[in-house]
Amino acid sequence: MRTIVINTGTELLLGEVLNTHLTFLARELFALGLRIDRQITVPDGPAIRSTLAETFGHADLVFVTGGLGPTTDDITRDAAAELLRLELRHDPDVMAIVTSRFSKFRVAVTQRVARQADIPEGAQVLPNNNGTAPGLYLRANLNPKVSSPHLFLLPGPPRELQPMFKEFVLPILSTLGLKEAVSERRTYRVTGMGESTVENLIGEKLLAIPGLELGYCARPGEVDVRLIGAGAALDQAEAIITAALGHFIFSRGDENLEEVIVKILTTRNETIATAESCTGGLLAHRITNIPGASAVFRAGYVAYANDSKITSLGVGARFLRENGAVSEATAHAMADGARERTSATYALATTGIAGPCGGTETKPVGTVYIALASEHADTLVRQFCFPVDRETFKQLASQTALNLLREQLL
Amino acid sequence: MRTIVINTGTELLLGEVLNTHLTFLARELFALGLRIDRQITVPDGPAIRSTLAETFGHADLVFVTGGLGPTTDDITRDAAAELLRLELRHDPDVMAIVTSRFSKFRVAVTQRVARQADIPEGAQVLPNNNGTAPGLYLRANLNPKVSSPHLFLLPGPPRELQPMFKEFVLPILSTLGLKEAVSERRTYRVTGMGESTVENLIGEKLLAIPGLELGYCARPGEVDVRLIGAGAALDQAEAIITAALGHFIFSRGDENLEEVIVKILTTRNETIATAESCTGGLLAHRITNIPGASAVFRAGYVAYANDSKITSLGVGARFLRENGAVSEATAHAMADGARERTSATYALATTGIAGPCGGTETKPVGTVYIALASEHADTLVRQFCFPVDRETFKQLASQTALNLLREQLL
Numbered sequence: 001m002r003t004i005v006i007n008t009g010t011e012l013l014l015g016e017v018l019n020t021h022l023t024f025l026a027r028e029l030f031a032l033g034l035r036i037d038r039q040i041t042v043p044d045g046p047a048i049r050s051t052l053a054e055t056f057g058h059a060d061l062v063f064v065t066g067g068l069g070p071t072t073d074d075i076t077r078d079a080a081a082e083l084l085r086l087e088l089r090h091d092p093d094v095m096a097i098v099t100s101r102f103s104k105f106r107v108a109v110t111q112r113v114a115r116q117a118d119i120p121e122g123a124q125v126l127p128n129n130n131g132t133a134p135g136l137y138l139r140a141n142l143n144p145k146v147s148s149p150h151l152f153l154l155p156g157p158p159r160e161l162q163p164m165f166k167e168f169v170l171p172i173l174s175t176l177g178l179k180e181a182v183s184e185r186r187t188y189r190v191t192g193m194g195e196s197t198v199e200n201l202i203g204e205k206l207l208a209i210p211g212l213e214l215g216y217c218a219r220p221g222e223v224d225v226r227l228i229g230a231g232a233a234l235d236q237a238e239a240i241i242t243a244a245l246g247h248f249i250f251s252r253g254d255e256n257l258e259e260v261i262v263k264i265l266t267t268r269n270e271t272i273a274t275a276e277s278c279t280g281g282l283l284a285h286r287i288t289n290i291p292g293a294s295a296v297f298r299a300g301y302v303a304y305a306n307d308s309k310i311t312s313l314g315v316g317a318r319f320l321r322e323n324g325a326v327s328e329a330t331a332h333a334m335a336d337g338a339r340e341r342t343s344a345t346y347a348l349a350t351t352g353i354a355g356p357c358g359g360t361e362t363k364p365v366g367t368v369y370i371a372l373a374s375e376h377a378d379t380l381v382r383q384f385c386f387p388v389d390r391e392t393f394k395q396l397a398s399q400t401a402l403n404l405l406r407e408q409l410l
Numbered sequence: 411m412r413t414i415v416i417n418t419g420t421e422l423l424l425g426e427v428l429n430t431h432l433t434f435l436a437r438e439l440f441a442l443g444l445r446i447d448r449q450i451t452v453p454d455g456p457a458i459r460s461t462l463a464e465t466f467g468h469a470d471l472v473f474v475t476g477g478l479g480p481t482t483d484d485i486t487r488d489a490a491a492e493l494l495r496l497e498l499r500h501d502p503d504v505m506a507i508v509t510s511r512f513s514k515f516r517v518a519v520t521q522r523v524a525r526q527a528d529i530p531e532g533a534q535v536l537p538n539n540n541g542t543a544p545g546l547y548l549r550a551n552l553n554p555k556v557s558s559p560h561l562f563l564l565p566g567p568p569r570e571l572q573p574m575f576k577e578f579v580l581p582i583l584s585t586l587g588l589k590e591a592v593s594e595r596r597t598y599r600v601t602g603m604g605e606s607t608v609e610n611l612i613g614e615k616l617l618a619i620p621g622l623e624l625g626y627c628a629r630p631g632e633v634d635v636r637l638i639g640a641g642a643a644l645d646q647a648e649a650i651i652t653a654a655l656g657h658f659i660f661s662r663g664d665e666n667l668e669e670v671i672v673k674i675l676t677t678r679n680e681t682i683a684t685a686e687s688c689t690g691g692l693l694a695h696r697i698t699n700i701p702g703a704s705a706v707f708r709a710g711y712v713a714y715a716n717d718s719k720i721t722s723l724g725v726g727a728r729f730l731r732e733n734g735a736v737s738e739a740t741a742h743a744m745a746d747g748a749r750e751r752t753s754a755t756y757a758l759a760t761t762g763i764a765g766p767c768g769g770t771e772t773k774p775v776g777t778v779y780i781a782l783a784s785e786h787a788d789t790l791v792r793q794f795c796f797p798v799d800r801e802t803f804k805q806l807a808s809q810t811a812l813n814l815l816r817e818q819l820l
Binding site: 289 | 435453634766
């Protein structure tokens with residue numbers, strides 16, 4: 001099945017929004033054994049029609065996102081009907097749903113809005129439970145005189161498209177007789193090691209396995225190794241990866257580092273506190289993003305100004321003067337202070353120079369000390385240097401801190 | 411100038427990474443008066459060649475990202491040379507740079523890596539200061555026997571592509587005699603008002619202005635209104651927008667809400683502290699993302715467990731029992747406690763139920779109380795309900811809190 005995704009929207013080509021549809025559709029379709037062969041972004045307006053026309057005869061499955069709304073630029077519905085030479089018929093059932101939604105928001109239904117209830121003859125309506133414009137499914141060769149692919153017209157807003165896809169598109173796809181997926185995907189998420197090191201350790205051995213597709217994806221403080229192939233090749237590859245990367249692998253799926261940690265702490269009935277200077281709350285934010293974090297996260301301190309280090313965490317003024325705010329000793333004292341004040345099992349502390357200002361010759365921008373206090377062991381402090389932009393610095397420092405804890409939990 | 415962007419990379423079509431290149435290139439090109447007419451994503455491998463071939467005769471400017479690396483799937487360079495019928499020549503200067511970069515990372519230079527120094531005859535090398543693979547510029551009709559567009563081959567990693575574009579591509583584009591940009595873009599960032607309300611207030615009046623292109627972009631807690639047009643139409647539109655939306659507009663450019671606030675506080679020499687329960691550190695994280703935040707941000711408390719509300723912020727145990735952790739009174743006490751303890755000019759506090767668990771009949775998931783304590787005014791508390799997923803909830807609650815402060819700073 002040759003699959004093409006067409007994303008419509010001038011805002012995409014003006015750089016105003018990221019195309020998250022592609023990511024979503026790719027993952028959903030892969031699970032069915034389908035891969036997207038090509039994705040095209042076009043502006044609102046006539047390019048929608050010509051691009052859709054190009055796919056006829058060159059694709060089996062086409063997904064179009066956007067262009068179903070009420071404005072004059074929203075021409076996806078009309079373009080599809082025209083290419084398939086189908087009449088648009090006003091559907092009173094769809095209209096009733098549109099009207100009721102508008103009345104709920106106390107907005108008047110205009111002529112333009114009514115267009116959303118014009119349905120190409122023979123098309124299947126995909127209900128939109130999170131917006132007004134319904135989606136449409138036009139099966140392959142719906143008009144026997146036109147050779148056309150299976151065509152799914154989906155709404156532009158992700159919070160409308162995603163539930164519609166799961167609830168209404170997936171059941172239709174399951175009836176299309178897609179051949180059983182022979183390939184499976186496995187992902188190994190690695191931290192504490194750079195991309196080239198990971199590649200050096202496993203690359204050549206994995207490339208020698210026939211039928212295995214290998215990919216790397218590097219993010220701040222993380223490398224994902226992706227394998228696609230049949231079960232036997234994957235098992236062979238997994239043995240190599242596990243032997244070479246061992247505990248540097250923190251997840252074999254979609255779980256991120258903070259999820260892994262919250263899960264371990266929950267199981268052990270242990271708790272965590274944070275004392276952040278340079279990460280400025282990101283560490284707490286990441287942990288509290290995880291549902292159920294309230295059972296393990298005791299409290300966080302964002303000690304930015306020097307005197308807040310003193311008052312919140314009990315790091316003395318003279319101590320700070322003598323050691324400096326960005327120092328091994330201060331990181332140590334912050335972690336101990338946070339743990340004592342919260343009675344948490346563990347406390348992580350960060351102090352460093354995120355930049356762009358504040359660096360010195362001995363402590364350049366990017367310097368960071370990370371400390372881990374624990375009920376079970378002496379307080380650890382590690383020094384790192386991440387000379388990158390401010391946001392990446394915070395990301396790297398928080399990732400490294402979480403990994404320090406993960407290693408202690410092993 | 412018809413402009414096409416081709417993004418190569420199997421990882422994009424597997425949904426592993428978001429395409430940030432399109433956003434970056436769109437914004438950079440718009441500033442030169444260029445708009446991207448079409449963007450195509452193709453997997454690594456032979457589709458790169460066929461898709462590039464399609465653009466010949468149909469585009470004036472083509473940007474290709476990715477496929478310049480050392481692996482067998484990286485065929486962008488070869489495909490371009492083949493289509494233009496140009497020889498690849500090994501460039502010793504480029505090779506010296508590649509070798510020196512590898513030796514810095516103590517990685518051996520393999521045969522494969524050496525391919526990166528193979529340059530199509532007549533192509534201009536775009537140095538890569540943040541990676542090994544150089545970019546390439548092949549001017550239009552470089553081989554007079556082939557009708558070809560201006561072709562820019564750029565590396566895949568954003569941190570390599572972006573600086574290369576700014577340093578080496580922009581100067582080349584400036585020599586191509588692009589006609590002066592007649593259109594200008596203005597953006598108005600609005601908060602405290604939903605998308606449909608914004609549209610109701612300004613939509614019809616703006617659509618009546620000839621030559622004006624109007625767009626909306628809704629994000630959590632924010633609506634951006636985008637105008638494109640000539641100066642006179644924009645001025646006319648701006649008057650309408652300013653009259654209708656007034657102080658709901660927090661920015662007329664790229665500045666986000668936290669930047670606006672840090673800037674105002676810096677100018678006034680005032681400071682802020684945070685006491686977060688349900689936003690779990692996001693408020694502090696957003697403020698500390700802004701360079702220079704250390705001058706205005708005193709300290710943050712992430713009071714997650716009940717007893718941390720007590721110890722850090724001086725909210726009494728009995729008080730909490732009587733009022734509940736998620737209540738107007740507790741939000742009030744948290745804000746006051748944070749301000750007293752840090753001597754900040756302002757303190758923001760959040761307490762609520764992010765979900766998915768923890769809701770009750772009277773206080774459902776999504777309930778949040780936001781308080782603002784101030785040196786200049788009585789402490790304010792506002793109640794909201796954002797019944798959405800956990801991360802969007804945190805985003806909305808932090809946005810609303812920041813806006814509460816912005817309104818007081820007006």
